[in-house]
Amino acid sequence: MKVAIASGKGGTGKTTLAVNLAAYMSESERVVLADLDVEEPNSSLFLKGEVVHKEAIYTNVPRWEKDACSNCGLCQKVCNFHAILALPAEVMVFPELCHGCYACSELCPKDALPMVARKTGELRQLNVGSFQFVEGRLDVGQEQAVPVINRTLEYLNDEFPELDTTVILDAPPGTACPVVAATREADFVILVTEPTPFGLYDLTLAVDLVRDLSKEIAVVVNRFGIGNDDVFAFCEESSIPVIARIPNDRKIAELYSRGELVYRKVPEVKRELEKIRTLIHEYSRRTVF
Amino acid sequence: MKEIVVISGKGGTGKTSVTASFAVLGGGDIVTADCDVDAADMHMLMDPDFAVSEEFMSGELAVIDHSLCSQCGKCARVCRFDAIDLVNGRFRIDPVSCEGCGYCARICPEKAISMQEQKAGDVYISTTKTDAPMVHAKLGTNAENSGRLVAKVKNEAKRIALETGRNIVLVDGSPGIGCPVVSSLSGADYIIFVTEPTVSGLHDLKRVNELRKIFDIPAGCIINKSDLNSEMAKQITDYLDQEGIQFIGNIPYDESFTKAMTNRQTIVEYDGSETGRSLSEYWKTITEQLMQGEK
Structure with missing residues (x-):
């Protein structure tokens, strides 16, 4: 069972929910938490543990072999991403634009563009005591988050295939390709929002995206008490259940600011986490049987 | 003409609320660009008129014609x-x-696959409630190329600034450090980081600052x-x-931001807010020092 925690708007509390839910659920069942917000991975700031696995993440990009090249210019023609510039006597590769399709490399008549590995990120697994935590992290200066997210998901599938494990995915904000990559394998998507005009607007975008992926959605409202009721009205009209309301409380913000888990000190949060856990179990029973 | 980009690394630090406040303070003299194209919220505070709307095509998708396909695989x-x-x-x-x-x-030996151009999103050129031009966009669902849409929004804003003799382009960027952020930084003259005093705020500020250093753009932080x-x-x-980043100033924890937002206002328009006054000072400082070199 994979549960993705996403949101359109940034800073609505995705990471807070993901780490607290993982820690809470792990008190009584098997949980893995994965940070797929690879551009700004923050979950680890709230967790302490030892690193049990570490690997570099590579993407393959072409490297020009001058001596083999006949300067035919085909490589530039077949690249849809403007990652190759074929000049009369030289081929320039722009690796940060390359999507790794291999067309230039495999179609080159002289094999002058072999694909070589280029590091774009890192993956770590930490044993944080009651559960395992996996993090994908994009190297600063690299633009493409998707390959790092995909490798992290592949690692999760290999290492934690058990059906009785709940894998919680902390997704990136927004509605662009990194979010699609992070949520497409999820069985169920929880969207975290706040009851404000920005929260609502970005929620509607996120709902469109997740529905396009044919996933079931539930909403968690964070900072409940601020703003207005429009988010609740939207969820009702759209038949999306609001499964928890985390109160707007300065104490929660202060605990978060110090990197502390919130539910151990704020009983209302623990109560809301229990509701989410119950729902995940209900959903899991429905899909398995 | 100077280009100011507001980014944060971490989402939800108040980037858009601050940018919209500055846009209101800048009034008719600036051009605003909302480059957070996959969660574009600034229009809710700026009341743009969506006067010009244009489809932005970018990227392709493969489509198979089954009448031609020989199933070779x-x-x-x-x-x-x-x-x-x-x-x-x-x-x-x-x-x-x-x-x-x-x-x-x-x-494909049967030429059964064609590539169809995709719509990456819509680009809008508007006049806002302050009688200033604003360029904004809506990313299509499951669209790739958000980086190219960001570049399009920025370039339109620059073009308008040049054509109308406006001195400042104010850009609201995306969270993160990936392609939309990289795209919003290219050509910028000054970066405003908006952060918050949390472990995540600092961690993400450090990463986005490492990115800034690659571009070598001066920056300040709120x-x-x-x-x-x-x-x-x-x-x-x-x-x-x-890191040699200018400290612009503090904004206290202030729920007036949300109250103003619920009224579709920026905090500088909200009655008697101390935060609004601080933001006016910060805007003055930033623009004065940026324009010093211009004159």
Whole structure:
């Protein structure tokens, strides 16, 4: 069972929910938490543990072999991403634009563009005591988050295939390709929002995206008490259940600011986490049987 | 003409609320660009009129003509994105997985695959409630190329500034450090970081600052919710010192931001807010020092 925690708007509390839910659920069942917000991975700031696995993440990009090249210019023609510039006597590769399709490399008549590995990120697994935590992290200066997210998901599938494990995915904000990559394998998507005009607007975008992926959605409202009721009205009209309301409380913000888990000190949060856990179990029973 | 980009690394630090406040303070003299194209919220505070709307095409998607397909399967073998599968005896392209590289179309012996141009989103050119031009966009669902849409929004804003003799382009950027952020930084004259005194705020500020250093653009920083954790706020100002980033000022934890937002207002328009007054000062400082070199 994979549960993705996403949101359109940034800073609505995705990471807070993901780490607290993982820690809470792990008190009584098997949980893995994965940070797929690879551009700004923050979950680890709230967790302490030892690193049990570490690997570099590579993407393959072409490297020009001058001596083999006949300067035919085909490589530039077949690249849809403007990652190759074929000049009369030289081929320039722009690796940060390359999507790794291999067309230039495999179609080159002289094999002058072999694909070589280029590091774009890192993956770590930490044993944080009651559960395992996996993090994908994009190297600063690299633009493409998707390959790092995909490798992290592949690692999760290999290492934690058990059906009785709940894998919680902390997704990136927004509605662009990194979010699609992070949520497409999820069985169920929880969207975290706040009851404000920005929260609502970005929620509607996120709902469109997740529905396009044919996933079931539930909403968690964070900072409940601020703003207005429009988010609740939207969820009702759209038949999306609001499964928890985390109160707007300065104490929660202060605990978060110090990197502390919130539910151990704020009983209302623990109560809301229990509701989410119950729902995940209900959903899991429905899909398995 | 000077271009100011507001970014944060972490989402939800108040980037858009601050940018919209500055846009209101800048009035008719500036052009605003909302480059957070996949969660574009600034229009809710600026009341743009959506006067000009244009489809932005970018990227392609492979489509199979089944009447021509001989089921040889070469397309599925060359696809590195697992986008082509045999479903009920037919090769099918999953539009979510297709990257639009065109490799399959190029090698299909029956020429049964064509590449169709995709709509990346819509770009709007508006006049806002302050009688200023604003360029904004809406990213299409499951659209790739958000970086190119960001570049389009920025370039339109620059063009308008040049044509109308406006001195400042104010850009609201995306969270993160990936392609939309990189795209919003190219050509910028000054970066405003908006951060918050939390472990995540500082961690993400450090990463986005490493990115800034690659571009070598001067920057300043505003600490929002500064009184939430004074020890963390101190760590941030120490970091700014060490990195040569200008400390612009603090904004206290202030729920007037949300109250103003619910009224579709920026905090500088909200009655008697201390935060609004601080933001006016910060805007004055930033623009004065930026324009000094211009004159």
